[in-house]
Amino acid sequence: MAEHDLVALWEEHCRHEFETRDVDTTMATMVPDPYVNHIPTMTGGVGHDLLKRFYKYHFIGGNPPDMALHPITRTVGTDRVVDEMVLSFTHTTEIDWMLPGVAPSGRKVEIPLVAIVQFRDGKVAHEHIYWDQASVLVQVGLLDPKGLPVAGVETARKVLDKTQPSNALMTRWPTSEGKPI
DSSP states (O other): OOOOHHHHEEEHHHHHTTTTTHHHHHTTEEEEEEEEETTTEEEEEHHHHHHHIIIIIIIIITSOOOOOOEEEEEEOOSEEEEEEEEEEEEEOOOOOOTTTTOOOOEEEEEEEEEEEEEEETTEEEEEEEEEHHHHHHHHHHHOTTSSSOOOSHHHEEEEEEEEOOOSSSTTTTGGTTTTOO
């Protein structure tokens, strides 16, 4: 499968998930037996019917209107695409695939997200989606980062700008200053 075909298919799939919000067209980009696994919350679906149900009632139909993906890096193999992105949204709806049972907070959220997408027969076969759930919980006000080795929106900002401070959570970081390297 040519590299550009994978990229075009993945971009079409994402366009239908986040822009047109068309479940049937999204499903048409996938093999007959697809699966999606959102790793931090173990949400998604295995098989056409469970995944379509998930997309229709819990993902595509339930995402806040301003939810958007912002690409950072992409790696393309012979049968897979790995995308590093920043996902942004305002928590104006219950997003039960990411924040199950959490009422809308009205807060803005920006998180780094990685999608590992496997293709088969020219279609999306499966997706493994990773993000830092602690960062999400901090940003919606459910987790106080004070005294914990977690961060909020700073994680997305660091992905977008390498000059943002490193090692801020490492309390022992200053002890190595001036030591030989």
